[in-house]
Amino acid sequence: MKLLVIFILTFTSLMAIQTSDRLFDCTEIFKERKSELLVELERIDEQKQALSALKIATEELLLKKESRLKIKEEVVDKKLGEITTKEDSIKKMLKRNEEVLKKTKDMKMDKVAQTFAKMKPAASANILSDMDTKEAASILSSLKPKTVGKILTKMDAKKASELTLILSK
Known part of the structure; x- marks a missing residue:
């Protein structure tokens, strides 16, 4: 019976050693996988930071372009206003000139008519x-x-x- 107990103890010890070796192998695998995951996580984090920097740069560029566009629109609006004002002024001047020309022609025609009448x-x-x-x-x-x-x-x-x-x- 002693022999049986020794046999069981020996068998149990061998089983425990094998289980311990398997646990050690699993732990090693988990450590390797963990380091791979950490490397992958670090790569993802770098990409995230690069994307964030790109987003910020793009937004800044967009804001600059919008501000330049607003300035150009203001310049165009100002010039359009000036052109409209000048156009109105020219139309008024043209109308006055046409009226003066008509009066002059009428006066001239009246004088010619008076001359022919006499x-x-x-x-x-x-x-x-x-x-x-x-x-x-x-x-x-x-x-x-x-x-x-x-x-x-x-x-x-x-x-x-x-x-x-x-x-x-």
């Missing part, structure tokens, strides 16, 4: 016959109908008919 019909007819038809019609339209009639009777019939057609429009 002339003898035969002399007026000779001058108007040599003029451009539209200009002659313009002068005639500013005269009294009675004066126009006297001048047309002294003109060449063909020229008088052309002028009459223009005046009737």
Whole structure:
């Protein structure tokens, strides 16, 4: 029986040693795996930091570009305002110039009309016959109908008919 107890103790000791060796092997495996995981964790952390730095740099760049864009937009808006103001000023000036030109033409036409009204019909007819038809019609339209009639009777019939057609429009 002693032999049996010794045998059991020996067997149990051998089993304990084998289990201990297996535990030692598992511990070694876990330590190796742990170091691999730590290396991987460190790599991930580095990538995370690099990504964070890139994000910050990108945001700063975006903010700079936005501020430059706002400045450029303000410059463009200012220039657009100046252009609009100048355009309005030019339109007003053009309108005034057109009014002055119209008044000048009217005054000139009145003087020409007065001159032709004071002339003898035969002399007026000779001058108007040599003029451009539209200009002659313009002068005639500013005269009294009675004066126009006297001048047309002294003109060449063909020229008088052309002028009459223009005046009737």
